[in-house]
Amino acid sequence: MSKKVILIILDGWGIAQKGYEDRSAIVAAKTPFYDSLIANYPHSTLVTFGPEVGLPAGQFGNSEVGHMNLGAGRTVRQSLVRLNESIETDMLRHEPVLVAAIKYAKENNKPVHLIGLVSNGGVHAHINHVKALCNVLKDNDLTKVFIHAFTDGRDCDPKSGTGFIGDLQSFLRTSVGKIASVTGRYYAMD
Structure with a gap:
């Protein structure tokens, strides 16, 4: 039996930190389909800034940096x-x-x-x-x-x-x- 995996990239979509949900446009929005995916399927998040994506510590990333690292499957030094x-x-x-x-x-x-x-x-x-x-x-x-x-x-x-x-x-x-x-x-x- 084969299992399927889907990679969904949501540029600009952030997951609110605990205690900051009241400041998140994503939390405030109605996202029933997304909410159902999170509730019913395994999922993960990524760190999108700093050394994890090949940038200096504290430096925020962007979609180009994120896509490059995802595509390479490793940290790409920017x-x-x-x-x-x-x-x-x-x-x-x-x-x-x-x-x-x-x-x-x-x-x-x-x-x-x-x-x-x-x-x-x-x-x-x-x-x-x-x-x-x-x-x-x-x-x-x-x-x-x-x-x-x-x-x-x-x-x-x-x-x-x-x-x-x-x-x-x-x-x-x-x-x-x-x-x-x-x-x-x-x-x-x-």
């Missing part, structure tokens, strides 16, 4: 973790693509343009990544560095952009680079 580790171990400066870009810019007297998120959202990027790149460029005596900043507003407070831009401006006083443009993530990435 690029955020790998990039953070390369910065912490000072290996970022040895990345072949970065080394080649620095060499090209120096040999041809070209500017370097950095494009990316400046927030602490962490799902796709972190402001510390831009800062680390600026420091590597400074250490390589590059002076023409232009940053095209994307404010976030999705993975962090929608009104936090000015604070992160101010933080970056303060940092650049002791590193290298100028903010050349600022746009919202919605327009630049989404």
Whole structure:
């Protein structure tokens, strides 16, 4: 006799922690079919954030991270973790693509343009990544560095952009680079 199993992925569907049921839209909703599945069949939940899905401790996940880990059947170390580790171990400066870009810019007297998120959202990027790149460029005596900043507003407070831009401006006083443009993530990435 064969037994069937079904994998149901409910993006954005959370199970309320004990004592917090009164704050849950899922608990407040009428979900008779879902409730019958939970009452009558074996089921399980997953941890969808932090090291269990290849992210830093406390970092929330998203559907992309969840699907990647489910599909792989194992924990997949996300690029955020790998990039953070390369910065912490000072290996970022040895990345072949970065080394080649620095060499090209120096040999041809070209500017370097950095494009990316400046927030602490962490799902796709972190402001510390831009800062680390600026420091590597400074250490390589590059002076023409232009940053095209994307404010976030999705993975962090929608009104936090000015604070992160101010933080970056303060940092650049002791590193290298100028903010050349600022746009919202919605327009630049989404």
